[in-house]
Amino acid sequence: KNQVEQSPQSLIILEGKNCTLQCNYTVSPFSNLRWYKQDTGRGPVSLTIMTFSENTKSNGRYTATLDADTKQSSLHITASQLSDSASYICVVSDRGSTLGRLYFGRGTQLTVWP
């Protein structure tokens, strides 16, 4: 069964600190993996997208890693800010589907305290 599991479910950190969010998936075949940020009451916004051949991709203070062999990804947030408080969703796309089927994790709820 194709699944995407994220950990931790929730995380509280102090402003300025770093954190790492984890994503494990069983989706096969694999096309790409994305990390989205979803603010409360808003739609998800893409942070990074990585294909099989990419193992690191950065977007400002966000750095995503991908290990396609172990089917694991992480999202590292550096020097956290209050505006980083949101749900971070890992999404994996399978290959071979004309729809580009997406499998969503439940997200990690990050809260940054001042």
Added chain:
Amino acid sequence: EADIYQTPRYLVIGTGKKITLECSQTMGHDKMYWYQQDPGMELHLIHYSYGVNSTEKGDLSSESTVSRIRTEHFPLTLESARPSHTSQYLCASSDPHGLESSYEQYFGPGTRLTVT
């Protein structure tokens, strides 16, 4: 910021009422999607469309219906709302002509529906 819009943003309505959630995009995307999301849970695909006059049901069974008469417009309708329909509904669109490696879904802000 993606050019995809949803109205209303919030809706509280009584049981048995007919409602239509609007979704429109100005990017000329052929593919559009409706997702349902409950708090703390993953997004579930309920409807999608490859283009005008194309609609398909998604993975999660839904009593809602959709139509795609125009490329930019993909409304979702509930003929008779029930409390079990209370959820957040997210619309998205994508461009199937780009590279798969850069394939992206752009989401609207969502509609928070509460049925009393």
